[in-house]
Amino acid sequence: MTRPRTRPVPGRGRGRPLLFDDTQKKAYLKHVTAGLTLNEAAAAVGIDRRTVNHHTTTDPRFREARDTAKAAGRAARWDDKPHNEYRYIHGGCRCPQCTTAASSARAARRAEPPPPAADTPRHAPTVIPLPNRDIRPDQHLPPLAAVS
Numbered sequence: 001m002t003r004p005r006t007r008p009v010p011g012r013g014r015g016r017p018l019l020f021d022d023t024q025k026k027a028y029l030k031h032v033t034a035g036l037t038l039n040e041a042a043a044a045v046g047i048d049r050r051t052v053n054h055h056t057t058t059d060p061r062f063r064e065a066r067d068t069a070k071a072a073g074r075a076a077r078w079d080d081k082p083h084n085e086y087r088y089i090h091g092g093c094r095c096p097q098c099t100t101a102a103s104s105a106r107a108a109r110r111a112e113p114p115p116p117a118a119d120t121p122r123h124a125p126t127v128i129p130l131p132n133r134d135i136r137p138d139q140h141l142p143p144l145a146a147v148s
Ligand SMILES: [Zn+2]
Pocket: 083, 084, 087, 093, 094, 095, 096, 097, 098, 099
């Protein structure tokens, strides 16, 4: 009876080693949670963004963890930004400070005089006379009877 083949390290096959193993996944998720973008976090771990994307499509648990980390990282990035009109519009912050800043900026824009009306065209059409050309109307067209 032949002895069954055993692997030297359990769980490790003979194929190519993983580019993005569990310790790297943990480090990546830590970077994303800290507020790095997905590209920056992948570069910090030393892999390509596409490798991460591949693992999100093949590993649902990693995808879930990545999405959670992504939301936390986005919140961390917004925490660094000041409370002003930009944060009101793009960050959706409705704190009193952002609301006041957005309201006063909007009121200032509306109080500005409107730009002058453009009743004259900006660029008048340029007419370049052609040399040696009969400029009388319809002189270059054949008579209608000759056409039909
Ligand atoms: Zn705010």
